[in-house]
């Protein structure tokens with residue numbers, strides 16, 4: 466008897482898995498041993514795209530949700546605290562009703578000291594966020610997922626099912642579950658240098674150069690700060706999603722969308738600091754290799770939206786890194802004309818592409834903020850159907 470058969474034969478687990486399996490169509494997360502049987506089930510579904518860390522997983526889930534999917538996110542509660550700002554500043558204000566399956570380490574009886582403080586903070590955090598949450602038990606295994614869905618629809622927020630350590634083991638489920646997959650090594654992508662001597666480019670010129678060549682059926686997801694504010698104030702359109710919270714997750718959101726909707730195309734526009742914040746996402750994107758994603762990095766060498774404090778972008782080697790990670794086409798530009806050309810070409814070529822744009826510091830700062838985040842998310846989701 467394999468593990469899967471054993472799970473399915475095991476009363477409460479069977480019912481629990483059946484109840485959620487019929488109401489989700491994709492998943493992401495970061496493993497925790499306690500959840501291994503659930504993760505094994507989820508990895509059997511057609512769309513299972515794990516994150517490299519819990520923040521990235523939240524970004525991927527947001528992208529799946531924006532693509533019209535019904536994702537489930539799994540992680541340990543320690544990781545939920547890692548991603549707590551992204552849950553609070555991205556999922557909640559955008560009204561993304563995404564269920565989470567979260568290991569409840571640090572609950573009563575915990576023996577590992579590294580879980581004491583995070584365990585104590587878990588329920589207070591969920592209460593402070595006003596999120597529905599419930600602890601999985603034998604008595605509620607058949608009904609808890611339904612309760613979670615009801616709770617999420619009442620709050621228009623994510624909901625959390627907490628799973629205590631030993632829950633699956635206590636149901637007599639033994640043995641390890643293997644979910645490892647073979648990994649192919651990709652040939653480095655092609656780098657095309659289109660930089661012109663003495664060219665100068667400002668943020669607003671660069672954003673307009675991208676925006677002008679994005680067709681209405683292509684989605685555009687932009688990063689936290691002045692990039693989103695400038696696009697919103699000067700060029701708003703319903704195929705644009707502004708990642709006003711979740712700093713550093715813009716490309717993860719784009720990837721979550723891209724893997725969910727291979728027939729659609731998506732452009733991510735983010736700053737160098739945004740990209741550096743979750744640099745590992747280049748590895749994820751290169752690994753999954755969605756050919757419907759064009760990733761534009763607007764590099765002013767600084768945290769421009771703050772007080773132009775220097776970033777360390779010159780040490781990141783975005784172009785070489787992307788090419789090595791599996792991006793198939795990589796462009797370097799420093800003029801509006803070549804930028805528009807590169808975006809147009811990348812969309813037509815339909816290859817996973819990165820466009821690195823050198824710009825100057827400075828530019829306008831007095832833009833209105835995209836405040837209606839839930840409306841923006843809903844409209845984008847509808848527009849991209």
Ligand SMILES: Cc1ncc(C[n+]2csc(CCOP(=O)(O)OP(=O)(O)O)c2C)c(N)n1
Pocket residue numbers: 550668688689690691692712735736737738739740765767768769770771776
């Ligand atoms: C978690 C978190 N940390 C810090 C910030 C503050 N913040 C807003 S925008 C930004 C920098 C954006 O820099 P970059 O992505 O390079 O784009 P630029 O502003 O230079 O166009 C920072 C640090 C934030 N919003 N969230």
